Amino acid sequence: MTGNDPAHDEASAVPQEPTGSEFDDDSEITGAAEPTSSTRRPVSARAAALVGARVIVGVVGIGTATAAILGATFLDLPSVTAQAPNAVIVPVPTAQQLTCPGPLLRLSDDSGAEASSVFTLGEATTRFSSSSGAVEQSRVKASDAETGAANAAPLVLSAAPDTQSPQGEVRLSGAQGQSVSVGDYVGFASAGCRAVGGDNWLVGGATTTGRTTLILLTNPTEVTSTVTLEIFDEQGVVSAAGTSGIVVPPNGQRVLSLAGFAPGVLSPVVHVTSTGGQITAELQQSIVRGLDPGGVEIVGPTQPPSRAVVIPGIVVSNLEAMQALRGTVTQTDDLIAAVRVFVPGDEAATIAATLIPADVARAPITFELDLSAGVVTDIPIEELATGAYTLQIESDLPIVASARTTSAVLTSGSVTATDFAWFTASPALDDDTQFTVAAGLNATLSVVNLGELPAAVTLTSADGVVQEFTIAPQTTLRAAVSNGTTYTLVADTPIHVGITQEQDGFIAAYTVDPQTPGSSPLTVFP
Numbered sequence: 001m002t003g004n005d006p007a008h009d010e011a012s013a014v015p016q017e018p019t020g021s022e023f024d025d026d027s028e029i030t031g032a033a034e035p036t037s038s039t040r041r042p043v044s045a046r047a048a049a050l051v052g053a054r055v056i057v058g059v060v061g062i063g064t065a066t067a068a069i070l071g072a073t074f075l076d077l078p079s080v081t082a083q084a085p086n087a088v089i090v091p092v093p094t095a096q097q098l099t100c101p102g103p104l105l106r107l108s109d110d111s112g113a114e115a116s117s118v119f120t121l122g123e124a125t126t127r128f129s130s131s132s133g134a135v136e137q138s139r140v141k142a143s144d145a146e147t148g149a150a151n152a153a154p155l156v157l158s159a160a161p162d163t164q165s166p167q168g169e170v171r172l173s174g175a176q177g178q179s180v181s182v183g184d185y186v187g188f189a190s191a192g193c194r195a196v197g198g199d200n201w202l203v204g205g206a207t208t209t210g211r212t213t214l215i216l217l218t219n220p221t222e223v224t225s226t227v228t229l230e231i232f233d234e235q236g237v238v239s240a241a242g243t244s245g246i247v248v249p250p251n252g253q254r255v256l257s258l259a260g261f262a263p264g265v266l267s268p269v270v271h272v273t274s275t276g277g278q279i280t281a282e283l284q285q286s287i288v289r290g291l292d293p294g295g296v297e298i299v300g301p302t303q304p305p306s307r308a309v310v311i312p313g314i315v316v317s318n319l320e321a322m323q324a325l326r327g328t329v330t331q332t333d334d335l336i337a338a339v340r341v342f343v344p345g346d347e348a349a350t351i352a353a354t355l356i357p358a359d360v361a362r363a364p365i366t367f368e369l370d371l372s373a374g375v376v377t378d379i380p381i382e383e384l385a386t387g388a389y390t391l392q393i394e395s396d397l398p399i400v401a402s403a404r405t406t407s408a409v410l411t412s413g414s415v416t417a418t419d420f421a422w423f424t425a426s427p428a429l430d431d432d433t434q435f436t437v438a439a440g441l442n443a444t445l446s447v448v449n450l451g452e453l454p455a456a457v458t459l460t461s462a463d464g465v466v467q468e469f470t471i472a473p474q475t476t477l478r479a480a481v482s483n484g485t486t487y488t489l490v491a492d493t494p495i496h497v498g499i500t501q502e503q504d505g506f507i508a509a510y511t512v513d514p515q516t517p518g519s520s521p522l523t524v525f526p
Helices: 045-074 319-326
Strands: 087-089 096-100 105-107 118-120 125-130 136-139 155-159 172-182 185-192 199-203 211-219 225-233 246-248 252-257 269-276 280-289 292-299 306-316 338-342 349-357 365-371 376-380 387-411 414-424 433-436 443-449 455-461 466-471 475-481 486-491 496-503 506-511 522-524
Touching: 096 125, 096 172, 105 211, 125 155, 125 433, 125 486, 155 172, 172 506, 185 280, 185 414, 185 496, 199 280, 199 387, 211 225, 211 246, 211 269, 246 252, 292 387, 292 506, 306 414, 306 443, 306 496, 306 506, 319 387, 319 414, 365 376, 387 443, 387 475, 387 496, 387 506, 414 496, 433 496, 443 455, 443 466, 443 486, 455 475, 466 475
Parallel strands: 172 433, 185 292, 185 506, 292 414, 414 506
Antiparallel strands: 087 522, 096 155, 105 118, 125 172, 136 155, 172 185, 199 269, 211 252, 211 280, 225 246, 225 269, 280 292, 306 387, 338 376, 338 387, 349 365, 349 387, 387 414, 433 486, 443 475, 443 496, 455 466, 455 486, 496 506
8 A cells, every 4th residue: 555655654726616514604604703793893003093094005016007008108119020930841842643444344254254353444545644744553452343454453653743743733634535346345434543542433335224334443552441331212212231341452443233232223323432442433334235235334423412513525426317226126115314412411502403405506495303312313315416515403412413424326227326424523624634534435525614715725735736615605615626645735724534435436534623723831930
């Protein structure tokens, strides 16, 4: 495997509370009693003299204090400015690291035996690049999958700090693509290489007849990770044994069948949390409709629960072909374009959704829905015309969401190929970002500007080709990009970005993540 250019290779004491006796009105008071007689005693001359002397001393003392205060008021004192000591600490620069999901997987071997085992389906092609030049590649050493080859495992990419500028930001990006045609597994899948985390929301997949969904958990760190899965479906929380205390070994991968926890589920959402070593998490879904392969896809994490969700680059490739396919196959529920939404918590939510066509001449499609709490809802969008869309969802409570479309090729009235893609929610990018386009199918970059002002965007490829765009408010830029190539994206306002790959009836998609933060100087005050 090779990168996209030679420099960017692959793969004191505390006051006590008064006691009760101190304030008890019935308690006995000891000491000298106050005289009860009203008869006054005569005051002697000596006593009067003593009292007078005390008064004089007191007056003198007051006068002295007053003079001192007045003197301090009118006396010019030197100005002193005190500054707290501090030190600027520059952390030791750390390597940037990303993990790529690895090859497509299946349950059972070539003959259909060993159905409880996981086997790889070839290998993915990975492209990557670093601003520091060299990229170190390593493979995950332990996996539930029978890799069969050293290069058929998740790939870990590391980019050391630039030795010429150790305090400078190092940018690292990567993506993988894989076409497969082995038995029931026919299609194309791509995915971005991602930084590890401790919280992932996976919105996609199914475990109904003909639908296989695997949970991929990869731990590239040197510390054991303990993972908990929370699974939700169209009925609510899925209670299943074995969803907590899942151990992912250091430098290892676990591959779990979602059907082992939630069989026969139409609309799953999986919340993955981890302690100890951090992980990456994805779903891999494959479809077989009767005897016909229906595609493969890797589903990356969607945006965490939010009141504002943006999903760019949703593509309906050929509505006519889809209609023809619906007339010839069974189990057509997931042929229709749909939006999957989950409302975490105990309160129902109201959403307002807008599908914004990339073609500005077409009117947006809007709808509002009340969604139950704690259950997953698939919202079908019937007869969605051929084209590209951005989905914007506003909700009164945080939600998670993804969208799904199916592609097909119609040749002489017959459907000759089908595939599908899951489109996840994109975080807002508010800084310069480097990304890599996966190798494989023709690719399109979708850049969404939902602001009130035009967005100025500059796209620079690894070979120095610069393109400048102005994106009007509430619109999406669709720009062709070269697969396997790395780009730098600069914008003067927050944007949302996704990559869709589509060709000959096959389709895949993934979002562009914000740049992984690097070390920066810290000011420390003792």
